Amino acid sequence: MTNTSSRKRRRTSTLPQDSEPSKHDIFTQWCLDRGVQIQNVKPAILPGRGVGLITTAKIKQDDRIMFVPEKPMFKPDATVFGKTQTKTWTQKASPQVQLAMSIMQECRKPESQYHKWKATWPTPEELLPTLPLFWSKTLQSHLPPSLQQPLERQRLDYEKDLSTARSFANEAGVELDEEDFKYHWSIVNSRSFHFKPPGARPGFMVLCPFVDYMNHGPSGTGVKVSQTPKGYEVDADRDYEPGTEILATYGAHPNDKLLIHYGFTLPTPLNPDDDIRLDSLLLPAMSSSTTSALQDVGFLGGYALLPATNELCFKTQVAVRAMLLTANEWEYFIANGEDLSGDQSGRVREWVLGRLEEFRELAVEKIEELEGLEGEDKDAVKVLVGRWRQILEAIDRYEREGR
Numbered sequence: 001m002t003n004t005s006s007r008k009r010r011r012t013s014t015l016p017q018d019s020e021p022s023k024h025d026i027f028t029q030w031c032l033d034r035g036v037q038i039q040n041v042k043p044a045i046l047p048g049r050g051v052g053l054i055t056t057a058k059i060k061q062d063d064r065i066m067f068v069p070e071k072p073m074f075k076p077d078a079t080v081f082g083k084t085q086t087k088t089w090t091q092k093a094s095p096q097v098q099l100a101m102s103i104m105q106e107c108r109k110p111e112s113q114y115h116k117w118k119a120t121w122p123t124p125e126e127l128l129p130t131l132p133l134f135w136s137k138t139l140q141s142h143l144p145p146s147l148q149q150p151l152e153r154q155r156l157d158y159e160k161d162l163s164t165a166r167s168f169a170n171e172a173g174v175e176l177d178e179e180d181f182k183y184h185w186s187i188v189n190s191r192s193f194h195f196k197p198p199g200a201r202p203g204f205m206v207l208c209p210f211v212d213y214m215n216h217g218p219s220g221t222g223v224k225v226s227q228t229p230k231g232y233e234v235d236a237d238r239d240y241e242p243g244t245e246i247l248a249t250y251g252a253h254p255n256d257k258l259l260i261h262y263g264f265t266l267p268t269p270l271n272p273d274d275d276i277r278l279d280s281l282l283l284p285a286m287s288s289s290t291t292s293a294l295q296d297v298g299f300l301g302g303y304a305l306l307p308a309t310n311e312l313c314f315k316t317q318v319a320v321r322a323m324l325l326t327a328n329e330w331e332y333f334i335a336n337g338e339d340l341s342g343d344q345s346g347r348v349r350e351w352v353l354g355r356l357e358e359f360r361e362l363a364v365e366k367i368e369e370l371e372g373l374e375g376e377d378k379d380a381v382k383v384l385v386g387r388w389r390q391i392l393e394a395i396d397r398y399e400r401e402g403r
């Protein structure tokens with residue numbers, strides 16, 4: 001990917017207060033006209049996170065902040081490429097590709113009412129360079145080892161969805177604009193919601209107006225979002241002062257997941273959901289008999305250092321013991337969560353410390369390489385350097401006082 005530092009960025013200030021309504025004012029009115037209830041929040045441009053929602057007055061815990069009825073949600077349309085394809089639609093197209101193809105085709109109509117909504121989304125120039133899936137091979141190769149497999153899976157999913165979209169368009173004799181598809185697929189990837197209208201299949205996805213302005217916060221920091229048969233309700237999780245951003249928790253996501261899926265990370269001390277994956281250190285050190293023993297008990301892979309508590313996860317405790325202890329001692333630990341013959345956590349820590357040295361060297365090397373890279377997207381490089389620094393800090397802290 002070429003350097004896009006000159007691409008248009010959204011200004012990091014409050015929204016224009018001119019007499020002319022902004023695109024966000026126009027969309028807010030569009031929502032209100034369609035029965036969306038909005039209480040004491042408005043969109044605002046927030047540094048480093050695009051647009052989000054901030055409070056305009058005090059809000060009390062449990063107050064209703066928003067309600068979005070089903071009607072203004074955007075749903076997939078099985079006839080988007082012609083009526084003949086409705087039969088194969090649910091068999092061949094994933095919920096994500098259904099929604100992406102539908103919104104893309106809808107927005108091709110000059111008279112579509114959804115242009116007012118689309119105007120509030122990040123543009124392709126703003127969105128696509130943030131997503132690792134569309135980074136250059138060089139940048140992708142600088143993702144942590146834990147993200148190489150998820151990246152490959154995402155690539156395969158995208159290729160499959162693109163090929164489905166191509167075949168629906170071909171059958172209908174319509175030309176697929178692949179760049180446009182890529183953009184709408186990415187919009188759906190970052191701002192769709194599950195909603196199941198009566199009769200729909202599980203996994204049904206929709207775009208949900210106004211609540212899609214909410215940015216992500218880690219576990220314990222998000223408003224209460226509930227799906228009811230009538231629509232989406234959003235209630236305050238705590239009291240809010242005016243001018244505070246309200247966040248939604250997209251899931252208890254570690255930074256790896258946030259990075260690969262959305263292209264951002266949270267500061268580690270503020271993200272209790274974060275973990276530093278250690279599979280690339282543990283798996284190559286295992287004999288094939290250890291690997292199959294771990295597989296048999298469901299403990300193969302998914303090893304992590306947890307920065308929030310500075311501890312190794314239980315799976316790591318089990319896996320390292322599988323390499324250090326006798327079968328008897330190891331089975332006792334799995335069954336009881338403690339060691340048969342004296343606490344072995346010191347030995348586990350020593351073993352892990354030895355391996356972490358390699359990981360530290362890799363992190364230092366990657367940061368140096370990234371900082372010397374020319375011609376790559378500067379924001380993407382910054383996000384990657386940030387993630388490697390978090391890894392480095394977690395290793396340092398574990399070396400000093402981890403358990």
Ligand SMILES: C[S@@+](CC[C@H](N)C(=O)[O-])C[C@H]1O[C@@H](n2cnc3c(N)ncnc32)[C@H](O)[C@@H]1O
Nearest residue numbers: 048049050051190191212213214215216262264
């Ligand atoms: C549902 S949208 C939220 C609205 C979005 N910020 C916008 O400008 O339209 C999700 C996207 O917002 C951004 N985002 C969400 N939470 C964030 C956070 N905590 N920090 C940085 N970016 C965030 C990511 O680009 C993500 O893909």
